Amino acid sequence: MSFIDTIVQGVLLGSLYALFAAGLSLVFGIMRLVNLAHGDLIVLAAFLLLVLVTGLGLHPFLAALVAAPLMFGAGWALQYVLLNRTLGKDVLPPLLVTFGLSIVIQNSLLEGFSADSRRISAGALETASIGFGPVTVGFMPLLGFLSAVAVIVGLNLLIYRSAIGRAFRATSDDAVTAGLMGIRPQRIFAMATGLAMVVVTIAALYLGTRANFDPTAGPARLIYAFEAVIIGGLGSLWGTLAGGVILGVAQTLGAAVNPEWQILAGHLAFLAVLLIKPRGLFPRAVD
Amino acid sequence: MTALLETRGLKAFYGDFQALFGVDISVAKGETIAIIGANGAGKTTLMRAISGVLASDPDAILCRGKPIGALAAPDILAHGIAMVPEGRRLFPSLTVEENLLIGAYNRRGCGTWTLEGVYELFPVLRERRSNPATALSGGQQQMVAIGRALMSNPELLLCDEISLGLAPVVVRDIYAAFPRIRASGASIVIVEQDIGQALKVASRVYCMMEGRITLFGRSEELSRDQIHAAYFGAERHELH
Amino acid sequence: MSIAIPSFKVETRTRASSFSALIGAAVLALAVAAPFLVPRGAVQDLFFILTMLVLAQSWNLLAGYAGLISVGQQAFVGFGAYAMFGAVILFGIDPIVAIPIAGLFGALLAIPTAFFTFRLYGPYFAIGTWVVAEVVRLLLAQWKALGGGTGTSLPREATRDMAGVGLLRDLFGMKAAEASDALTYWLALVLAAATIGLIYRLLRSKRGLGLAAVRDNEQAARAVGVDARRTKALVYLTTAFLTGLAGALIYVQKARISPDAAFSVTDWTAYVIFIVVIGGIGTIEGPIVGVVIFFLLQNLLSDYGSWYLLMLGLIGILIMLFAPRGLWGAFSDRTGIQLFPVRRMLVGGPLAHSHKGGPHG
Numbered sequence: 026m027s028f029i030d031t032i033v034q035g036v037l038l039g040s041l042y043a044l045f046a047a048g049l050s051l052v053f054g055i056m057r058l059v060n061l062a063h064g065d066l067i068v069l070a071a072f073l074l075l076v077l078v079t080g081l082g083l084h085p086f087l088a089a090l091v092a093a094p095l096m097f098g099a100g101w102a103l104q105y106v107l108l109n110r111t112l113g114k115d116v117l118p119p120l121l122v123t124f125g126l127s128i129v130i131q132n133s134l135l136e137g138f139s140a141d142s143r144r145i146s147a148g149a150l151e152t153a154s155i156g157f158g159p160v161t162v163g164f165m166p167l168l169g170f171l172s173a174v175a176v177i178v179g180l181n182l183l184i185y186r187s188a189i190g191r192a193f194r195a196t197s198d199d200a201v202t203a204g205l206m207g208i209r210p211q212r213i214f215a216m217a218t219g220l221a222m223v224v225v226t227i228a229a230l231y232l233g234t235r236a237n238f239d240p241t242a243g244p245a246r247l248i249y250a251f252e253a254v255i256i257g258g259l260g261s262l263w264g265t266l267a268g269g270v271i272l273g274v275a276q277t278l279g280a281a282v283n284p285e286w287q288i289l290a291g292h293l294a295f296l297a298v299l300l301i302k303p304r305g306l307f308p309r310a311v312d
Numbered sequence: 313m314t315a316l317l318e319t320r321g322l323k324a325f326y327g328d329f330q331a332l333f334g335v336d337i338s339v340a341k342g343e344t345i346a347i348i349g350a351n352g353a354g355k356t357t358l359m360r361a362i363s364g365v366l367a368s369d370p371d372a373i374l375c376r377g378k379p380i381g382a383l384a385a386p387d388i389l390a391h392g393i394a395m396v397p398e399g400r401r402l403f404p405s406l407t408v409e410e411n412l413l414i415g416a417y418n419r420r421g422c423g424t425w426t427l428e429g430v431y432e433l434f435p436v437l438r439e440r441r442s443n444p445a446t447a448l449s450g451g452q453q454q455m456v457a458i459g460r461a462l463m464s465n466p467e468l469l470l471c472d473e474i475s476l477g478l479a480p481v482v483v484r485d486i487y488a489a490f491p492r493i494r495a496s497g498a499s500i501v502i503v504e505q506d507i508g509q510a511l512k513v514a515s516r517v518y519c520m521m522e523g524r525i526t527l528f529g530r531s532e533e534l535s536r537d538q539i540h541a542a543y544f545g546a547e548r549h550e551l552h
Numbered sequence: 553m554s555i556a557i558p559s560f561k562v563e564t565r566t567r568a569s570s571f572s573a574l575i576g577a578a579v580l581a582l583a584v585a586a587p588f589l590v591p592r593g594a595v596q597d598l599f600f601i602l603t604m605l606v607l608a609q610s611w612n613l614l615a616g617y618a619g620l621i622s623v624g625q626q627a628f629v630g631f632g633a634y635a636m637f638g639a640v641i642l643f644g645i646d647p648i649v650a651i652p653i654a655g656l657f658g659a660l661l662a663i664p665t666a667f668f669t670f671r672l673y674g675p676y677f678a679i680g681t682w683v684v685a686e687v688v689r690l691l692l693a694q695w696k697a698l699g700g701g702t703g704t705s706l707p708r709e710a711t712r713d714m715a716g717v718g719l720l721r722d723l724f725g726m727k728a729a730e731a732s733d734a735l736t737y738w739l740a741l742v743l744a745a746a747t748i749g750l751i752y753r754l755l756r757s758k759r760g761l762g763l764a765a766v767r768d769n770e771q772a773a774r775a776v777g778v779d780a781r782r783t784k785a786l787v788y789l790t791t792a793f794l795t796g797l798a799g800a801l802i803y804v805q806k807a808r809i810s811p812d813a814a815f816s817v818t819d820w821t822a823y824v825i826f827i828v829v830i831g832g833i834g835t836i837e838g839p840i841v842g843v844v845i846f847f848l849l850q851n852l853l854s855d856y857g858s859w860y861l862l863m864l865g866l867i868g869i870l871i872m873l874f875a876p877r878g879l880w881g882a883f884s885d886r887t888g889i890q891l892f893p894v895r896r897m898l899v900g901g902p903l904a905h906s907h908k909g910g911p912h913g
Contacts, residue, residue, distance in 0.1 A: 059675030061623070110873055116674040120621050121829055121872050128822055128865035132858035188417065194405040195414050202401040204385035205363055205394075207418025207464065244817065248686065251679040255672070289690040292683055296668055299680075303671040 030160050031281045032274055037166040039253075039273020040173035041235065043266040044228035045246050046253035047176055048221035050265045053254070055197045055217045056112060058119050062127035064247030066222065069130055070096055070229035071238050072138055075145050085147050089230045093223045100222030105215040112214070127243065134240035145233035169231035173269070176224055177262045183220075184262075193217060245288075252295040258305025267307060271298075314377040316341045316499050317362070317393065317468055322372040322381075324354075324361045324523075331357040333523045339468060344490070344500040346514035346531075348507055350543060354523040355503045356398050359472045362501075363395040364388035389418060394466035398473045398503075400457040402445040409441040411456050415463030424496050430459035433489050451482035458486070462493065469493065471502045475509060487513060507539060519543060572891035583741055587734035588724070595737050599805060601847050602740035606798040607820065608827040608839035609747045610791040615825075616834035617755065618787040619767045621674070624681025625795055625821050627665065627688050628658045630814035632796030633803035634692050640710050642697060647706065648715045651739070651800045658796015661688070662789045670785070682817070689815035703810025711807050736805040743801060747794055748892075752836060754790075755894040759783060818861070826868045832878025836892035841880045 049063050060066075070092060077088035107126075111118040153164035184190040192213055196203040200210040232238060232246070249272060257268025272291050279290020298306065315338040324332035332354050339345055349355050360366045362373060364385035373381035375391045383391075394415075402411050412430055431438040434455040440448055445456055454474055461469055475483040483506070490513055494500065504510040510517060511531045519527035519542040527534070527542030587595050607625065615621045635657035639650035669680040693701040711717075712728050720731035754760050765773035766780045774780055799820075803809050813819070823846065831842020846864075853860040875882045884890055 053675075057675075059679070061678070107869075107873075117615065117619075117621060117833070118872055118876060120675055120678055121825065122869050124623065124822070124825060125865040125868040125872065128818075129862055129869070132862040132865065135858040136862070188413070191406060191410050191414050192417060194410075195403045198403040198405050199401060201365060201385075202397060202403070203414075204365070205389065205397060205401075206414050206460070207386045207389040208414075209384075209386050244682075248679065248683055251676065252683065255676065255680075285694065289687065292687045292690070295683065296687070299668050299671055 027159065031277050033160050033162065034166075035274030035277035036270050037162065037170050037273070038277060039270035040170040040266070041166075041228070041231050041269070042249045042253045042272050043173045043269030044169070044176060044224065044231060045250035046257075046265045046269055047173075047180060047262060048224040048228070049247075049250045050254050050257075050259075050262060051180060051224070052217055052221045054260055055193050056214050058108065058112065058214075059123070060108075060218075061120060061123040061247065062130055062243070063123075063225075063250060064245065065127045065130040065134075065243030066100075067225050067229050067232060067246045068238055068240065068243040069134065070222070070226045071145065071233040072134055072143070072240075074226075074229055074233055075143055078145050085145050085230060085234055088145075089226055092229075093226045096222040096226045097219040100225075101215045101219035104218035105211060108218065109211050109214055127247075131240050131243060138240060140239055140241070142237035142239045143233075144237050145230075147234040151234065165231070165234055169235070172227055172231065173266060176227060177266050180220075180224070180262055189216065249291070252291065255305055256295060256298045258302075258308035260309035261305075261307045264305060264307030264309065268305070271306075315339060315374075316343075316376060317501075318374045318377075319358075319362070320372055320374065322358070322361060322368060324357050324366050324368060326357075331523050332361065335520075335523070335525055337518050337525065337528075339499050339501060341467075342494070342497065342499055343516070344494060344502070344514045345516045345518065346510035347501065347503045347518045347520060348505065348510050348539070348543070349520035350505070352522075353520040355520055356472055357523075358520070359395060359398070359470050359501075359503055362388070363393065363397075363470060386418065389464055389466075392465075392467035393470065394461040394464045394468070395470040396454075396457045396461045396472060396474060398476070400453050402453055402456055402460075404444065404446045406445055407442050408437055408445050408448065408456055411445045412437075412459050412463055415460035417464075419464055425462045425465050427463070430462060433462075433492060434459060449482075451478050451486065454478065454482075454486055455489075458489070458493075462496075462498075466498055468499045468501065471500065473503055473505065475504065475506050483509065507543075569891055569893050576891075580745065584738070587730075587737060592730055592733055595733050596805075597847070599733070599737045599740050601843055602737070602744045603798050603802050604823065604827060604846070605744050605839060605843045606740070606747050606794060607824045608831075608843055609744075609751055609836070610794045610798070611821075611824045612828045612833060612836075612839050613751050613754075613787060614791045616828065616838075617760075617763050617767060618784050620784060620788060621678045622681040623678045623817065623821050623825070624665075624669075624683070624685035625791075625824065626815045626817050626819070627681070627685035628661065628792045628795035629799035629802070629820040630685070630692070630811070631661045631688055632658045632799030633809055633814045634695075634698060635796070636800035636803060637698055637704065637706065637809055640706055641704070646713075646715050647710055647804045648735075648739070651797060651804065654800030655793045655797035658799070659789050659793040661796075662792030665792075666785055666788050670781070685815055685817070689811045692815075693811040699810070701811060703808065703813070705809075706804070706807040711804070714804075733805070736801060739801055743794075743797060748836060750790075750794075752892050752894070755836075759786075760894065763787065822861075823864075826864050828878075829868050830871055830878055832880035832882075832884075834877065835880050835884065835890075836894070837884070837890070838878050838880040842878070845879070 045067060049060065052058055052060060073092050073095065074085060074088045077083045077091055078085055083091065107122065108119065111122045147165060150164055154161050155164060155167060184193055192208050195206065196208055196210050196213045203210055252272050253269035254265055256271050257264030271294060275294035276287045276291040280287035318338040319335055321334040321336065322332055323330065323334060335358055347355050347358065357366065361368050364383050364387065368381035370379040370382040375393065380388060380391055403414065406414060412427055436452055437455055437459060440452065445453065448456065474486060487509065490500065502510060502513060514531055517528065517531050517534060518525050519539060521542065527538060586598060611625055632654040635654040636647065636650040639645040639653050640647050665684045669677050669684060672680040692698070698704055711732055714732060714735065716735050717728060717731045720726050720734060721728065726734060762773065762778040762783050765778050766783055770780050803814065827842035827846045828839050830845055831840065832838025849864065853863065871878060877885065
């Protein structure tokens with residue numbers, strides 16, 4: 026495998042990590058909540074897609090279109106009914122509740138789907154590829170990369186150009202005063218988590234069609250998402266994309282040296298960034 | 313005629329600490345009243361209770377005779393009561409124009425205030441529309457806070473300590489806008505420490521001390537001595 | 553009107569705590585005698601309970617008192633266990649002697665770990681500790697001398713000839729396996745008692761008061777001269793030491809190690825968090841109550857596999873939402889009973905009636 030090819034594959038892998046991370050970043054930016062079940066929710070969405078594809082015979086992309094509103098509703102309800110109760114000055118309750126949620130989701134999936142590895146079949150698209158000079162790029166990974174860019178552009182437009190985005194930022198600044206403007210913070214938070222779950226569905230589509238997954242795959246996705254966010258710097262979605270790409274490239278470079286070092290190389294890149302620039306490479310938020 | 317806003321024996325608590333001990337005020341449609349008092353008298357607490365930031369008994373606050381005491385802030389706003397909070401509380405992540413637009417988030421249908429209207433009221437804001445709200449001077453920030461509240465087309469505007477920390481000339485500029493706000497049909501409650509300013513703008517004045525109303529009456533009928541006494545607590549007066 | 557100056561005394565002792573000291577002594581005596589009173593299976597169960605109690609007390613000190621919510625304590629369990637295995641296999645050190653060495657290695661690991669994770673804000677600290685645990689796991693999985701990714705076992709003769717086993721055999725006529733179970737059990741008992749004693753003393757000390765101040769309001773505590781970072785780092789180091797000791801002890805008893813088992817987030821962190829949350833976070837009694845409930849649930853529901861964890865997760869969530877101070881916290885709030893009082897109470901003078909501990913931590 027040539028060096029350029031390794032880098033390109035790393036960038037494509039990294040865009041998947043950016044998709045994992047975008048939802049986490051969005052939710053943290055608006056309500057300072059870190060959802061420890063984020064990875065498990067990605068895996069849950071992947072299983073939902075699997076059911077839609079194998080059960081109803083839908084094409085994966087169509088399945089994602091069906092799953093996205095379902096996941097939005099689930100995220101909305103999760104935030105409104107459960108997580109809103111945990112928000113406050115103390116960081117302990119949201120962390121412990123989402124940690125419990127992570128365990129609950131993992132074990133529900135184990136009960137429902139067994140521990141077997143699964144994969145979502147994308148048919149002929151799976152093997153399709155496009156040549157760019159010396160490098161050949163798989164069609165699905167390329168689509169994944171374009172989706173990641175589209176998601177980041179879309180989220181940025183939503184946050185900085187729309188009325189709901191204004192309400193997101195206002196609530197994030199000062200929820201009490203936002204209430205005086207007629208904004209209901211509880212609903213804004215629910216909306217944000219619902220939106221994060223739509224991004225999670227997109228991430229699950231590319232996770233499920235790219236590689237095998239099983240009910241316990243969530244925590245590792247959470248960790249990659251977290252590393253991408255921290256490398257990129259809190260509060261910047263483009264930074265999160267860059268963070269994902271750096272993580273992906275580090276992993277494929279590590280794997281090129283020794284396949285056993287793939288994950289380790291990613292972690293070490295993360296620790297190196299934490300060492301040199303604790304606030305990430307492209308920080309935006311003040312805290 | 314039922315008052316636009318009325319409080320009846322309003323009490324408020326911060327945890328175990330009682331901050332209001334049965335406050336009665338009323339505001340008629342089109343009226344401007346002032347609430348004066350020293351620091352810690354409970355003026356801001358009263359505003360927070362009315363605007364729904366602090367919860368109260370349902371029947372302790374009435375809007376056109378309807379109990380609204382237990383409602384949350386967004387529901388109070390839906391009744392046409394908007395607040396300019398103490399310390400302005402602009403959203404730092406938003407530009408001046410975005411701060412104004414957020415005021416119209418749950419805009420009521422009736423009323424006249426638009427972005428254009430606010431810019432006519434405070435022309436300087438038009439020039440600074442794309443700046444982050446916190447980059448403005450204190451007086452300009454106060455204009456944004458007032459404009460933001462107006463954008464919801466309120467029937468009652470609560471202004472909490474809008475002159476606090478501002479130079480007298482700036483305060484005069486801001487109060488110069490009040491006749492036009494009144495002309496739009498809104499009633500106004502101003503909370504002030506500056507007694508002179510309050511008496512000039514308001515037709516009636518309530519004086520608060522230690523969580524109670526200690527004096528109230530028409531502005532022109534209150535003497536400086538009476539206010540001074542009610543302010544600092546020599547004795548109690550009641551005038552009508 | 554003359555004012556008498558009442559004689560005040562600051563005390564942390566309550567009537568219940570004096571009573572509990574008596575009960576505690578009786579329980580301890582019974583626990584010491586346990587290997588002679590109950591069958592070997594029960595001794596192993598008690599060993600499990602005690603080691604989980606040590607992990608739970610350590611995590612509780614970290615999260616409940618220092619506000620450092622770690623989901624990466626498996627790093628220290630695994631590292632301690634591997635340090636012990638390394639000492640035994642590579643250097644032929646006696647497993648019992650290797651346990652304190654492992655504790656020191658745990659504390660040693662905490663230094664670079666803290667260096668990285670303390671840069672992360674609250675919730676991200678949690679995931680940061682998890683990443684570090686993953687890094688340590690992946691690195692140790694590369695160590696072929698200790699079995700790499702598949703792991704290895706302690707040499708049979710190492711556990712058979714452990715210091716003390718021979719003595720127990722000769723003194724009480726125990727079989728080798730029996731003697732080694734009794735030995736590890738007693739060590740676990742000592743470790744658990746020492747951990748509770750240490751935490752109790754720490755919390756009653758001036759530094760413990762500083763800890764409470766930091767947890768309640770870090771800025772205010774700093775303003776009155778409490779060095780928040782230093783105090784937190786000290787707690788982090790202490791718990792790493794205790795957790796490393798517990799990890800080594802657990803794996804002396806298991807005698808077989810693999811990276812996945814030694815660094816299991818479920819076994820060494822999820823269970824521990826549920827024990828503390830269910831029992832009552834921020835109290836010394838909580839983890840004790842929690843570990844007993846955890847053990848009962850596990851025996852009751854262990855046949856149900858993932859249903860068991862699912863239930864544990866749900867119980868944890870419900871407790872966090874509706875009784876955030878756990879079962880002991882709810883009980884203590886209602887009755888005012890504290891067995892390990894660490895709150896300071898003003899005794900004597902006109903406030904003497906305020907003996908009951910209120911809900912103010």
